[in-house]
Amino acid sequence: MFNSKFMQSSRTQALLLIGPALAVYATFAIWPMIEVVFLSFQQWNGLDPHREWVGLANYQYILTNDAVFWVALRNTITWTILAVIFPPTIGLLLALGLNQQLFGRVPMRAIYYLPVIIAPIAVATIWRWMYDPFFGLFNQVLTSLSLQSLISDWLGDREIALYSMFVAYTWQYVGFSMVLFLAGLQSVDRSLVEAARIDGASRWQVFRHVTLPALRVTLAIVLVLSTISSLKAFDIVYGMTGGGPAQSTQMLALWAFMQSMQIFDFGRGSAISVILLLVTLTIVVPYLRWSQRDEGAGE
Amino acid sequence: MTAIAPRREDDALLKPRRDPFLIILWIILVTFALVWIAPVVLIAFTALKSNAEVMATSAFTPPQEIAWNNFSGAWARGNFETTFKNSVIITVIKVPLGLMFSAMAAYALARIRLRFGKLLLLFFLFGAMIPFQVMLAPIFTLVNGFGLIDTYPGVILPYLAFGVPYQVFILHGFFKAVPKELSEAALIDGASHVTVFRRIFLPISLPVLAALLILDFVSTWNEFAMALVLLQDRHMWTLPLGLMSFQGQFSTDYGQLNAAIAMTVFPAVLVYMIFQRYFVSGLTSGAVKG
Numbered sequence: 001m002f003n004s005k006f007m008q009s010s011r012t013q014a015l016l017l018i019g020p021a022l023a024v025y026a027t028f029a030i031w032p033m034i035e036v037v038f039l040s041f042q043q044w045n046g047l048d049p050h051r052e053w054v055g056l057a058n059y060q061y062i063l064t065n066d067a068v069f070w071v072a073l074r075n076t077i078t079w080t081i082l083a084v085i086f087p088p089t090i091g092l093l094l095a096l097g098l099n100q101q102l103f104g105r106v107p108m109r110a111i112y113y114l115p116v117i118i119a120p121i122a123v124a125t126i127w128r129w130m131y132d133p134f135f136g137l138f139n140q141v142l143t144s145l146s147l148q149s150l151i152s153d154w155l156g157d158r159e160i161a162l163y164s165m166f167v168a169y170t171w172q173y174v175g176f177s178m179v180l181f182l183a184g185l186q187s188v189d190r191s192l193v194e195a196a197r198i199d200g201a202s203r204w205q206v207f208r209h210v211t212l213p214a215l216r217v218t219l220a221i222v223l224v225l226s227t228i229s230s231l232k233a234f235d236i237v238y239g240m241t242g243g244g245p246a247q248s249t250q251m252l253a254l255w256a257f258m259q260s261m262q263i264f265d266f267g268r269g270s271a272i273s274v275i276l277l278l279v280t281l282t283i284v285v286p287y288l289r290w291s292q293r294d295e296g297a298g299e
Numbered sequence: 300m301t302a303i304a305p306r307r308e309d310d311a312l313l314k315p316r317r318d319p320f321l322i323i324l325w326i327i328l329v330t331f332a333l334v335w336i337a338p339v340v341l342i343a344f345t346a347l348k349s350n351a352e353v354m355a356t357s358a359f360t361p362p363q364e365i366a367w368n369n370f371s372g373a374w375a376r377g378n379f380e381t382t383f384k385n386s387v388i389i390t391v392i393k394v395p396l397g398l399m400f401s402a403m404a405a406y407a408l409a410r411i412r413l414r415f416g417k418l419l420l421l422f423f424l425f426g427a428m429i430p431f432q433v434m435l436a437p438i439f440t441l442v443n444g445f446g447l448i449d450t451y452p453g454v455i456l457p458y459l460a461f462g463v464p465y466q467v468f469i470l471h472g473f474f475k476a477v478p479k480e481l482s483e484a485a486l487i488d489g490a491s492h493v494t495v496f497r498r499i500f501l502p503i504s505l506p507v508l509a510a511l512l513i514l515d516f517v518s519t520w521n522e523f524a525m526a527l528v529l530l531q532d533r534h535m536w537t538l539p540l541g542l543m544s545f546q547g548q549f550s551t552d553y554g555q556l557n558a559a560i561a562m563t564v565f566p567a568v569l570v571y572m573i574f575q576r577y578f579v580s581g582l583t584s585g586a587v588k589g
Contacts, residue, residue, distance in 0.1 A: 013492040014407040018419065021404035021463045028460030029426050032437035039437060046440070097328050100321060104329070110575070111332045114339060117567045119521035121539045122560050125546050126338055129556070137341060137358050144357075171335070179578070203320070224428070232430030235523040239543060253432045260436035261528060273433045284428040288421065 033277070039270035046266050058271040069272065072250040075162055076231065076276070079251065083230030087170050088222050091177025092215075096207070098178070099185045109182070113175035120172065124239025127168035131155050155241055158248040165240050165249060169233065176229075177222050184218030185211070224287045231280055252276045346370070346557035353553045369558035376549065377559050381534055382541035385451075386566075389537060390519045393455045397462040397515060398508055404463070405470035406496045410482065420471060426464030431457075432524045439528045449532040457525055462518070466511050473507045474500060509577035513570060520567045538563045 040058055044051040062069045094112055098105045115123065130137040131154035139151045154164040188211050196206050234253045237243060243250040243258070252272055260269030337359075345353055346369055347362040356363075373379065407413070408420050431438070438457055439448075447453030481503075482495050490498075501508075523539040530536055536544075545559050571578075 010411055010492055011413070014411040014413055017403040017407035017411075017492070017496070021400040021423075021467065022419075024400065024456060024459045025423065025426060025463045028438070028441065028457045029429075029431065029464070032431075032434045032441055033429065035437040035440065036434050039440070046436075094328070094331075097324050100324065102321065102325050102328070108328055108332045111336045113571075114336065114568070117517050117571050118339075118564050119523065119539050119542070119567070121521070121523045121543055122563055125542060125556070125560055126342060128546075129550075129553070130338065130341070135553075140358060171338070174335075228428055228430055232432040234432040235539075238523070238527075239546075253430065256433065257435050257524070257528075261439065266436050266440070269436050273436065276433045277429070280428070280430060280433070284425070288424065288428070292421070 036270045036273045036277070039266050040274045042267050044266045045264045046260070047264075054267065058267040059275075062268060062271050062275075066268075068247045068250055068255060069252075071247055072252045072255040072272075073275075075250060076233075076252045076279075078162065079166065079233060080227060080230045082166050083169065083173075083233075084223060084226050086166075087173045088177045088219075088226050090170070090174045091222070092181050094174065094178045095181035095185060096211075099182060109178070112178055115172045116175045116179075118172065120235035121239045123168055123172050124236050127165075127171075128155065128240050131164055156245055158245055161241055161245065161249045165236060168240065169230075169236055172236075173226075173229065177226065180218055180222050180225075181215065184215050188214040220287070220290070224283070227283050228280065231276065252279075342557045342560055345553055346561045348554055350552065350554050366554055369554040370562065373545070373555040373559040373562065376555065377541055377545040378533065378536070379538075379541065379559070379562060382536050382538045383562075385530075385535060386520060386538045388451060389455055389458070390516060392451070393458045393462070393519050394512060394515050396455075397459050398466065398511060400459065401463050401466035401511075402470055402501065402504065402508070403496065405467045406474055406500055407492070408467070409471045409474035410477075410495075410500075411492060420467075423464045423467045426461070427468050431461045435524060435528045438525065442529055449530055449535045454526060454529045454537075457529070458519055458522065461525075462515055466515070469511060470504065470507060473504055477503065506577045509574045513574045513578055516570045517567045 039051075041053060041055060042051045043054045043057070098109050098112075102108075118126075129135075133139060133151075133153045133156065136154070138154060142148065142150050152160060155161050192210050193206055196210055201209070232253055233251055234257070237249060237251050237254050241249045243254055253276060256269045256272035256276065258269075259272060260266045263269075341358055344359065344362055347365045347367075348356070349364070349366040349369075352363065352366070404423070408416055408423075413419070442448055442453045442457065445453070447456070477500065482499055485495050485499065486492075521539060522537075523543070526537050526540055530540065533540075533544075542559055542563050546556065549555060
């Protein structure tokens with residue numbers, strides 16, 4: 001259909017169009033990901049021109065001698081499981097509710113989405129203050145409800161600090177899942193829902209057999225995005241507890257940062273990064289394969 | 300007269316029996332929304348109270364005398380003039396440039412036949428799934444190698460790199476769904492792809508671009524982890540870094556601390572409110588249906 005000269009020029013044009021995005025992405029996103037693997041096999045303080053190759057020593061140290069690493073790994077896993085269960089579930093329920101013809105649903109959507117827009121570091125500041133054992137909102141409210149027995153040092157108690165942080169995280173991200181589910185609900189066939197209702201299906205049956213199947217793709221997207229955003233929980237931990245008390249709320253992303261940028265052990269920090277990266281890939285690669293297969297079937 | 304009759308009919312149609320399920324649902328949603336917005340109300344009220352009033356009154360009592368000087372005080376003590384300026388410069392350069400790069404690449408990947416097109420798309424998509432907070436140390440090393448620590452390009456370039464993948468993914472889905480007839484005629488008439496992209500595809504993708512603009516503005520404005528590593532000189536700090544330092548130094552000055560939070564958050568909220576009517580529709584046409 002097209003002559004070869006035209007094809008050639010359209011390839012040049014494609015190159016021009018893709019070039020800037022590809023160059024900046026490959027240099028500043030992909031290269032660091034390769035570099036972090038190299039760094040994890042080296043001993044380096046970040047400044048010295050000489051980087052010593054130490055093989056697997058960094059990994060060996062982390063896995064056998066670094067007690068904080070195991071705490072951070074356990075916390076990261078706990079956090080991720082919680083983050084995949086709670087914000088998406090609440091977000092789905094809100095989206096289903098706010099998809100109905102209800103008075104004031106537009107301002108309500110805006111209210112639930114508002115925390116998503118607030119900087120995570122500001123969320124950390126706000127909640128840290130609300131959790132303050134002496135002046136904080138939570139203990140004030142509990143006092144005024146005569147529930148003094150429930151008063152706690154929310155962020156200072158090793159047993160509950162992680163969960164206190166997670167409440168703040170949930171407050172921030174529920175709106176994100178909600179918006180994605182709302183968008184997904186627009187693709188549910190209304191006439192199908194109405195037909196099912198007329199045929200006498202209950203609300204639950206409509207949800208189970210009409211709405212939920214139509215949300216399958218959205219559900220996958222929300223779950224993957226929730227997993228990824230939970231793995232990179234950094235700002236909120238840095239701002240609320242800094243990993244404390246006594247490293248009890250330490251997470252892999254923050255611990256990798258601290259090893260490299262505060263203790264200046266780039267090798268060990270990078271080894272932690274690589275482990276976190278591997279965890280991420282075990283989730284991402286199956287999803288990518290699934291979504292590509294899905295697209296192939298659709299074409 | 301004639302106008303009234305049909306309206307009555309409409310009313311009868313639109314106001315069926317009050318569904319008790321919907322009433323209960325509404326009550327639950329409103330209660331929940333009040334809880335959800337409570338922290339924001341708390342910030343707004345506290346930001347407008349003097350410290351004496353913060354101590355004397357309960358948290359959800361509206362301010363009696365509005366203490367505007369919290370804002371000027373926080374602005375001066377928190378070095379907001381510098382951090383605000385830096386945040387504006389970085390965001391105003393990064394967001395449009397990033398959207399431009401992404402839209403160009405997404406168009407080429409969606410509408411030009413390329414031998415490695417599908418592979419390239421996967422390559423971009425992969426980046427959307429990687430948490431970059433994992434790689435702060437090598438990003439620091441790389442930017443340091445270019446001598447760009449404590450400079451605007453030194454933080455804008457990595458921001459661009461981590462923004463591009465998700466935007467390419469969304470825009471590619473959108474461009475792919477555009478009917479062929481729209482571009483084919485122009486191409487056969489001898490228009491170049493660049494022209495078709497600029498004249499046809501950019502205008503029709505405005506709602507998606509608006510949705511992406513919100514997302515990108517908010518995430519650039521709020522970005523903390525990379526700025527923490529790449530901007531070490533306090534004259535180069537952005538708002539989130541400034542807020543973190545303010546919290547460390549003046550954490551007991553509640554009025555000013557909350558004024559600082561409000562000033563940090565406000566621009567992002569404003570941009571969201573301006574563009575939000577495109578938000579859900581823009582996301583729908585791109586990501587989920589795509």
